[in-house]
Amino acid sequence: MIGEALKGHLDLLLLTILSEGSAHGYAVIDSLRQRSGGLFDLPEGTIYPALHRLEKQGLLKSRWREDSPRRRRVYELTTKGQQALAKRQDEWKIFSRAVNATVRI
Amino acid sequence: MIGEALKGHLDLLLLTILSEGSAHGYAVIDSLRQRSGGLFDLPEGTIYPALHRLEKQGLLKSRWREDSPRRRRVYELTTKGQQALAKRQDEWKIFSRAVNATVRI
DNA sequence: CTTGACACCTAGCAACACTAGGTATATCAT
DNA sequence: ATGATATACCTAGTGTTGCTAGGTGTCAAG
Secondary structure (H helix, E strand, C coil): CCCCCCCCCHHHHHHHHHHCCCEEHHHHHHHHHHHCCCCCCCCHHHHHHHHHHHHHCCCEEEEEECCCCCCEEEEEECHHHHHHHHHHHHHHHHHHHHHHHHHCC | CCCCCCCCCHHHHHHHHHHCCCEEHHHHHHHHHHHCCCCCCCCHHHHHHHHHHHHHCCCEEEEEECCCCCCEEEEEECHHHHHHHHHHHHHHHHHHHHHHHHHCC
């Protein structure tokens, strides 16, 4: 990635992906890579702890999917997670606008 | 500020401010507050260490301005700092575009 | 049967913004 | 005079975070 740029914005990305349907960790990594045009090619050591953190905060809930050939932990947004997503979207808009205003782009 | 959102983007802001003329720390804080519409109201404990860091990296150079009533350390961009600014601007564009693409704003 | 993709996990690290304290000078109101 | 406020600088320590680097195990392809 680009240094420390992602810090503080990863939650928004994860919540966004999961707002469009439940998914397991590895699939989230793929989605992020595809939707960002390859920029967000994040290591597992970034994604898994982040998902655990979000679940701990009550924004996600997970279950083991046993019917698939491989064991997978599938995450989905909680109601609280949906509200958090809306808030993070607002914060991103405000933040990016403020950066653009400061940098004059 | 908004949590950890600023992390990794502060250098871009500081280099931008100083690219438009030399300034001392306190003035930089004011500029950031004004240009961001009040959002970037950053504490001195954020600004001063950041300026020191940038100077250590050779992107800024500073001198004590003695002719003003108060002692002030005035910073200005080096050539290396100008190049770094251009790079940070590119990175910000790429990053914000990728976030917007992922979030679909 | 070994290589690689899939799929999960975590301890420890490095970087960063920030808190909370400090020093000192100038200005303004009481 | 004097206390308060704004200006102007500094830094040790903290908390959060993304990432590195290691690990386990399954499955398909060569």
